[in-house]
Amino acid sequence: MDTTRILDGKALAKTVQSRLRSQIEAALPQRNRPPGLAVIRVGDDPASAVYVRNKERACERVGIASFGQHFPATATAAEISAKIQELNDDERVDGILLQLPLPAHLDAVALLLQLDPDKDADGLHPINLGRLTRGEAGLRSCTPAGVMEVLKAYNIDPSGKNAVVVGRSILVGKPMALMLLEANATVTVAHSRTQNLADVVAAADIIVAAVGRPEMITADMVKPGAVVIDVGINRVGDGAGGYKLVGDVAFEEVFEKAAWITPVPGGIGPMTVAMLLKNTVEAYLR
Numbered sequence: 001m002d003t004t005r006i007l008d009g010k011a012l013a014k015t016v017q018s019r020l021r022s023q024i025e026a027a028l029p030q031r032n033r034p035p036g037l038a039v040i041r042v043g044d045d046p047a048s049a050v051y052v053r054n055k056e057r058a059c060e061r062v063g064i065a066s067f068g069q070h071f072p073a074t075a076t077a078a079e080i081s082a083k084i085q086e087l088n089d090d091e092r093v094d095g096i097l098l099q100l101p102l103p104a105h106l107d108a109v110a111l112l113l114q115l116d117p118d119k120d121a122d123g124l125h126p127i128n129l130g131r132l133t134r135g136e137a138g139l140r141s142c143t144p145a146g147v148m149e150v151l152k153a154y155n156i157d158p159s160g161k162n163a164v165v166v167g168r169s170i171l172v173g174k175p176m177a178l179m180l181l182e183a184n185a186t187v188t189v190a191h192s193r194t195q196n197l198a199d200v201v202a203a204a205d206i207i208v209a210a211v212g213r214p215e216m217i218t219a220d221m222v223k224p225g226a227v228v229i230d231v232g233i234n235r236v237g238d239g240a241g242g243y244k245l246v247g248d249v250a251f252e253e254v255f256e257k258a259a260w261i262t263p264v265p266g267g268i269g270p271m272t273v274a275m276l277l278k279n280t281v282e283a284y285l286r
């Protein structure tokens with residue numbers, strides 16, 4: 001396969017990580033401690049397990065200390081709150097991530113609100129979402145920030161382009177739309193109630209698929225020469241009793257039409273981890 005049109009998030013994530021490593025090494029003599037990232041995890045969501053593992057490995061590689069706690073699914077809001085307060089006050093901790101989704105009895109919005117906004121490594125605190133909306137500096141949501149970093153690295157300028165974001169989650173779709181708007185794209189947000197989704201997507205110069213539905217973006221929906229960013233990470237059966245990861249884009253067929261496309265795995269997933277580390281280092285250096 002001609003791979004020159006693949007946006008290699010995995011390779012770019014490595015580049016970002018070595019840059020972070022140098023920044024940390026340069027700052028260590030003055031700071032006397034490494035940056036610290038704390039992950040609060042509640043219960044056992046399988047997608048979260050992969051994420052936490054990749055994140056911890058990456059932290060080790062760049063020299064970020066890992067903190068945090070894994071609570072059972074039965075943990076109470078008071079227990080999580082107490083942990084958040086403790087980490088807010090812990091001088092060794094620069095970034096805090098509250099792993100989502102939380103078990104149904106916990107209110108994610110109420111808990112996110114308790115994070116110190118300047119330790120909000122995931123950029124999900126309302127203050128940081130507000131800063132993004134206003135175009136002010138602040139910690140940015142990792143997955144959409146990873147998408148913007150990929151576009152920049154490959155000299156794909158969204159300015160004046162039609163960008164269609166499929167999905168409107170607070171984790172990806174909404175901040176993604178704001179970041180593309182900040183980069184002067186003409187942004188459309190499509191979602192499950194969108195009529196004529198195929199027509200909306202077909203008008204896009206840049207497509208960001210973030211719905212969590214395996215291979216829902218098919219070649220017939222894609223304008224020739226479009227840039228296709230696949231944020232979906234779905235586990236599907238591989239027909240042999242195991243599973244494989246597929247994105248929200250039917251990769252093989254869309255590859256033939258797209259100018260550029262991100263693979264799954266090896267695309268935006270590793271960039272999400274890299275941006276989490278970048279936010280932590282930014283908070284540390286501030």
Ligand SMILES: Nc1nc(=O)c2c([nH]1)NC[C@@H]1CN(c3ccc(C(=O)N[C@@H](CCC(=O)O)C(=O)O)cc3)C=[N+]21
Binds near residue numbers: 047048054098100
């Ligand atoms: N507060 C919060 N923020 C998140 O950003 C967040 C979250 N909660 N909860 C869980 C999801 C999931 N997520 C992933 C990120 C990277 C990979 C990743 O690195 N994937 C690799 C490899 C996957 C594999 O090998 O299984 C890839 O796509 O190449 C996976 C999953 C972040 N999430």
